[in-house]
Amino acid sequence: MSGSENGGGRLAAGPRCIAIVGPFQSGKTTLLEAILERTGAVTRAGRVTDGSATGDASAEARAHGHGVEPNIASCVFLGERMTFVDCPGSVEFMHEMRAVTPACDAAIVVCEQDERKLPALQVILRDLEEAGIPRFLFINKIDTATRRVHETLSLLQPASRTPLLLRQIPIWKNGIAIGFIDLALERAFVYREHAASEVVDIPAEEVGAEKEARYTMLERLADYDDALMEELIEEIEPPRDQVFDDLRKELREGHAVPVLFGSADRGNGVTRLLKAIRHEAPGIAAVRNRLGVGEDGPPLAHVMKTIHTAHGGKLSVARVLRGSIKEGDTVVGSHGAEARVAGVQRLSGPASVRESEAQAGDVLAFGKLEGIGTGDSFGVGKSPPRAVASVAPPEPVFSIAIATQDRKDDVRLNAALAKLMEEDPALIVKHMPENGELRMSGQGEVHLKVAMERLAGRYGVTVERREPHVGYRQTIRGKTTVRGRHKKQTGGHGQFGDVVIEVEPLPRGTGFEFVDRIVGGVVPRQYISSVEIGAREALNQGELGFPVVDVRVTLTDGSHHSVDSSDMAFRQAARIAMAEALPKCNPVLLEPIQSVEITIPTDCMAKATAIVTGRRGQILGYDSRPGWDGWDVLKALIPESEMGDMIVELRSATSGVGAFTATLDHLAELSGKPAEAVVKRAGAVARHA
Incomplete structure (x- = not known):
């Protein structure tokens, strides 16, 4: 094939960067191992189960049996450099994927024939769709498949707003997939264990199925190619180059998601996947266009991940978007930080190889870029570049x-x-x-x-x-007037402060109010602010053990001594008065109530409402989630004390995809045995502090 990267053919697009993403335990790391073995980057594919994989090499990943951070490895396939970033599949680490994918050329979405993982697949595909990342769908574990491929496609299509385009059909023997037919090449392949598939003639019994599946694929391609549509109408067989041009164009423009399949564990389907990436995925020029970065200008890179190593210090894993960056270059980050590149390394799991410089398209680790973090951009020059793909971290849950x-x-x-x-x-x-x-x-x-x-x-x-402290508060229901006097003689100047204060409740949410009603100078003007300070200090912890809110304190009277009065004396007098007043004002405990929005698949609504009501929550209503077919948003008010582990229960009930955001809505009175238990617990904590 010939032509430019953006045209009909394929020209080397520079080093590729491909994200490997997918639901939890779908086989992403195993696929990376198969790719590295197939391309000769490793002599033997490692296994996640025995801790020998290049990816998931950290102690934490191996302890938990799954990825907890992106893992990076490079290989050369048919003369072209490819860097793969294996992203965690657990929802708790999905933010790592969101930091990586903006600078990638494309993504391989690894999935399987498991309807329980469809919601997670939908979340991942939606992220890629919204970011404009071209994506291949790799249906893994074809060796244990229980559904025909068209049934699987019907199962998976609701997870993708973009049409899934079947590129292969399996060759079955005794209910087992022994190979596949490539619909674009019109060639059959038989799997070989941990080796490239063998080309064979299309079995006679599969010819009819191949023709039907190929025509369906061409019909989908013809939606965006009038010439191809005319050829199909006139029953003219389109040239193979035209078919590949359309496949490439529809992937890059986001009109279709090519679907391939195989078995990562057995190394089946890997070579065809690599060839599809090599021929059809865009390169660094397309990434620049997507991120709004021009081809001309000083060298520029985007940080995908920050790593602190035990001996090498800080490493910033970054994709070079244009130009070249080498050791010793002075770079400036998008927030203005200047740093000198202390080494350039190519990572492969925990191992690294020193490089002389990084070219456009490379994904390398740059040493000691202090002040430049994940999501930042940096470039050679004096002017800070804009952050081309900053991703806000998710709200904590x-x-x-x-x-x-x-x-x-x-x-x-x-x-x-x-x-x-x-x-x-x-x-x-x-x-x-x-x-x-x-x-x-x-x-x-x-x-x-x-x-x-x-x-x-x-x-x-x-x-x-x-368990973290809950933000309990207390307030008062009653009103009282008390005198507070602080008098102490220690030799020489003594201490004297005398105040009369009125304490009363304020409407909920008002806060604290101090009123000065002194007349005649009985409390000198210079000491009144000290009275307010003392009153405020007394509110830091009330009789029930929590800060006091929504209170008005009015200074109505007092007395002073011309020699012994001081700021500290009046401050102490105010604290004494408050300590006496607050217990007389009918104190009441307040608990914080959170306004919560829960996003869940529609068929999980009953479980979600049960979780809310089981945590003393008040359901305010629910509605469909805008732009998300089959999802709802549940709105509720839930006490903060009930939300500690709610995300654990919610994810368990929603195949791992339930999520929520929460903000403080108001403080509500808590009485009876629940309030007594809170006060008792707070007292026990205070005694042991």
């Missing part, structure tokens, strides 16, 4: 409180957490000043467990975990 077992490790913990958050933007750690708690939040229980394992394994910092 699961939180724990962490603390070091030894306080002397706190400094090391903070340094280690900074590195983990730079590697994984979906990991969020915040210090809660209200209670001194260090709160770690993320995408699920396993996500945070992996972070804790990395803290221990990589940085030698072991942390303890517990």
Whole structure:
């Protein structure tokens, strides 16, 4: 074939970058191993089950038996460099895929004939569709298939808004797929274990099925090719080059998703998949167009992943979009940070090979780009480039409180957490000043467990975990007036402050209000602000053990001493008055109520509503999810105390795809035994603090 990358033929498009994505345990890492073996990058395919795979090489991935971060490996196929990025399939690590795919030429979506995984497949395909990433669908595990391929296509099509285009049909023998017929080439292939398939004549009994399936494929292609449509109407056999041109065009323009199949575990169907990528996937020029990057200009790269290594320091895995970048170059990031490239490496799982420079299309690791993070762009020159594909991290759905077992490790913990958050933007750690708690939040229980394992394994910092504090508050129902007097004689100047305050409730959500009604200077003007400060301090922890809100404090009277009065004395007098007043005002506990939007497949609605009501939630209503066939949005109000592990239960009930967002809606009174239990628990925690 001949022509340009954007034209009818295929010209070498530079090094390729292909993401391997798909639902949890669909065989992505096994497919990567088969590709590496087929192309000679490894002598023998590793296995996930025994920890010998090039991908999933980290201790955490092997401990959990699945990917927890992108794994990168390169190979050469028919003279062309290809880099594959194996992305985690677990919903808790799907944000890693979203950071990788914008700079990829195309994606291989690995799936299987399992209707339970259809919702996860739909989420992945939707992400790729919205990002404009060309994609191949690889139906894995054909060796254990129980459905005919057309039944499988009907099963999978609802997960894709783009038509699925069948490129192959299986050759069956005794109910087992022993090979396939390529509908574009009109050739038959018989599988060989861990080797390229053998070309054979199309079996006589399959000729009719091949003709029918090929005509269906050509009809789909003709939707966007008038010349091909005329040829089909006139029963003219289209030239093979024209068919491949149409396949290439429809993939790149997002009109079709080519469907191939095989068995990653046996190495079946791998060569044809590689050839489809080589001939039909776009190259770096198409990525530049999609990201709005011109061909001309200074060298530019996009960071797909940040890694902190034990001995080599920080590595920024990036795709070079134009130009070349070499060791020693000074680069500037999209946020203005300048750095000097300290080495360029090609990664293959945990191994690396030093390179002299990175060319357009390469995916390499650049050393010590401080201040440049995942999702940033960087380039050679003095002006910061725009971030061409910044992806916002998802909102956290699961939180724990962490603390070091030894306080002397706190400094090391903070340094280690900074590195983990730079590697994984979906990991969020915040210090809660209200209670001194260090709160770690993320995408699920396993996500945070992996972070804790990395803290221990990589940085030698072991942390303890517990349930995070719930943001309980207390307020008052009643009103009272009290006097607070602080008098102390210590020799020389004493301490004297005397105030009369009125304490009363305010409407919910008002906060704190301080009113000065002093007349005649009984409390000198310079001390009134100290009275307010003392009153505010007293509200930090009320009688029930929680901060007090929605209170008005009015300073009505008092007295002072010309020598012994001071700011501190009046501040203390206000605290004494508040300590006496609050218990007299009928204190009441308030619990935070979250406004929650839950997205779920429609057929999981009954399970989702049961989860909400089982957590003292109030259902406000539900509606169809805009633009998502077969999905709904459930709106509810749920107490914060009930939401700790809700994501675990929700995912269990929705094949792993249920999700929610939550924001504080209001504070509601909590009384009776539930309130007593909260107060008792808070008291026990305070005694042991």
